[in-house]
Amino acid sequence: MTDFQMSLIAAAGVFVGGVVVYNKWQEYRARKSVERAFTSEHDDVLMRSGESPLEGAAVERQEPVLDLGAETPLAPLDLEPGVPQDSIAPVAAASVEPAPASGPRTPTTIASLTPATPLPEGTPPAELAESLVDPLIDCIIPLNFEGALRGDKILPALSKLRRVGNKPIHYVGFAVSGDWEPIVHGGVYTKLQAGVQMATRTTALNEIEYSELVTRLRAVADEIGAEPEVPDMIEVMSEARTLHRFVAGHDAQLGVNLAANGAPWAISTLIQALEKQGFDVRPDGKFSMPDGQGGVLFTLSTNVTLGADTTNRLTLLLDVPCVAPSRDGFGAMVKCAKELTQRLDATIVDDFEQPLLDPALEEIKGQVAEFYEEMEASDIPAGSTRALRLFV
Numbered sequence: 421m422t423d424f425q426m427s428l429i430a431a432a433g434v435f436v437g438g439v440v441v442y443n444k445w446q447e448y449r450a451r452k453s454v455e456r457a458f459t460s461e462h463d464d465v466l467m468r469s470g471e472s473p474l475e476g477a478a479v480e481r482q483e484p485v486l487d488l489g490a491e492t493p494l495a496p497l498d499l500e501p502g503v504p505q506d507s508i509a510p511v512a513a514a515s516v517e518p519a520p521a522s523g524p525r526t527p528t529t530i531a532s533l534t535p536a537t538p539l540p541e542g543t544p545p546a547e548l549a550e551s552l553v554d555p556l557i558d559c560i561i562p563l564n565f566e567g568a569l570r571g572d573k574i575l576p577a578l579s580k581l582r583r584v585g586n587k588p589i590h591y592v593g594f595a596v597s598g599d600w601e602p603i604v605h606g607g608v609y610t611k612l613q614a615g616v617q618m619a620t621r622t623t624a625l626n627e628i629e630y631s632e633l634v635t636r637l638r639a640v641a642d643e644i645g646a647e648p649e650v651p652d653m654i655e656v657m658s659e660a661r662t663l664h665r666f667v668a669g670h671d672a673q674l675g676v677n678l679a680a681n682g683a684p685w686a687i688s689t690l691i692q693a694l695e696k697q698g699f700d701v702r703p704d705g706k707f708s709m710p711d712g713q714g715g716v717l718f719t720l721s722t723n724v725t726l727g728a729d730t731t732n733r734l735t736l737l738l739d740v741p742c743v744a745p746s747r748d749g750f751g752a753m754v755k756c757a758k759e760l761t762q763r764l765d766a767t768i769v770d771d772f773e774q775p776l777l778d779p780a781l782e783e784i785k786g787q788v789a790e791f792y793e794e795m796e797a798s799d800i801p802a803g804s805t806r807a808l809r810l811f812v
Contacts, residue, residue, distance in 0.1 A: 549600040551805045552590035553615030557663060559625065559656045561637065563612035565646040568596065571607035577643040578603065578614075581636045584629040588809075589616045612646065618656070621671060621811055624664035630656060667810050670795060674750065674788065675737045676757050676776060678766040684730035685764060687722065693763055694720065697756065709756065711747055718743075718753045734760070741811045744803025745792040754781055 553560055571593070578591050592600050593609030603609065616633055618625045634650055641648045691701065699707035699720060707720040718738045724731045736753050743749035757768050768776045795802045800810065 548602050549592040552602055553592045553600075553613050554806060554809075556799060557617060557619070557806060557810060558590070558615030559618050559630075559651060559659070561614045561616075561651065562649040563614060563637075563641055563644075563646040564649060565612075565644070568608050568610050569593075569612075569644060569646075571603050571605050571609065574603055574609065574612070574644055575605065577640050581614075581633075581640050584616065584633045584636075585626075586620050586622065587617045587625050587629060589614060589633070591615070614648070617809060618660035619664035619667050619810060621667060625656070625660040627653065627657060663810075666798060666800070670741050670791070670798075670800075671811065672740045672791065673737055674740050674753075674784070675735050676753065676781075677769050677771065678734040678736070678757060678760055678764065679769045679773065680732040681765045681767055684732040686730055687724075687728060690722065690731070690764075693760075697760060697763065709752070711743075715743075717747060717749050718756075734764075734766070739811070740788065740791060741795060741802045741807050744801070745789070747803065750785055750788045754785075 574591075574593070582589055591603055592613050592615075593603045593607060594611035594613075595601050596608045596610065600613070601607070603612070614637060616625065616630075630653055634648075637648050637650075694707050695701070699709055702708055702719075705722070705726045709717045709719070711717045716739075718736055721735045721737065722728070722731045723733050723735055736757055738749045738753050740749070760766060761768060768781075770776055792802050795807065800806050
């Protein structure tokens with residue numbers, strides 16, 4: 421091999437080595453650039469523990485408290501030793517049915533940026549805001565930014581995140597007027613808060629839902645130039661489970677039955693009689709008694725499938741935590757049942773076909789009153805906006 425060939429081989433080796441070194445250098449630079457782009461100065465919400473970042477925020481979290489009376493110490497909504505379902509259930513009298521642990525329920529405007537339960541016209545903005553983002557039942561996440569933002573810019577971004585799982589998410593803004601209020605077009609806000617409901621009738625907010633919330637909320641915050649102040653997951657999960665124990669312990673439906681004294685009722689005739697009694701027919705074939713204010717006092721079921729020709733049993737059902745004591749849902753239901761016994765030739769009976777007489781009904785009425793007192797003491801009065809968010 422000549423000296424010329426050896427020189428060419430050596431030159432080729434140096435060239436190849438140079439290319440390899442250059443490529444390694446470029447790879448190193450690219451990796452460092454990516455690390456800088458995706459490194460955040462903020463703590464990872466899933467790894468943080470200790471003091472909640474909500475301390476000192478505009479709306480401080482309050483621990484829900486259930487007071488069962490002077491002899492019972494205050495405790496955070498823990499009903500495991502306290503108030504079981506049978507606190508309202510009479511023995512061999514009316515039936516108290518807990519809501520199903522799973523299965524579809526129709527949430528009330530769950531994807532809305534307005535209160536799930538409409539408040540009276542003229543309600544102050546601050547009260548409207550608390551019906552949306554409630555420190556007792558919501559995990560509140562402040563969204564911090566510099567300057568002020570218009571509602572017109574904020575709303576399109578917030579509309580992309582309205583729920584995780586079956587938990588609604590609502591938002592309020594601190595307006596330049598000095599009040600927290602629902603975010604509206606034309607409004608100007610210097611601070612925002614997001615609130616995710618920590619429990620529903622069926623489940624508590626869980627780790628997967630909370631992680632999804634944090635990830636998606638960061639994307640929403642980036643879009644409007646804000647930074648979320650995310651509470652510690654462990655603390656939130658504990659509060660969510662505590663709240664759900666309260667909901668499960670107070671999720672009671674109280675029913676009374678009407679049994680035909682003679683032949684079964686023809687459905688066509690029955691519908692006419694129930695409409696005269698004041699019931700509205702629902703699309704699912706059930707009947708609801710309106711309360712005169714856009715709500716429902718109680719419902720009635722024919723206990724047969726759609727298309728059936730006859731039935732010999734009706735069930736009136738009161739969703740106890742969803743009806744305010746002032747509406748006297750149980751009294752109205754019993755009154756209606758007694759009127760129907762005359763109209764339909766029926767007898768009020770319990771689930772074992774035993775007649776329900778006035779003394780038993782009065783005893784149940786007293787138990788219902790005690791149930792309402794317990795809900796009032798817990799700061800979640802039956803029929804309130806707060807209760808309807810949890811139980812509807």
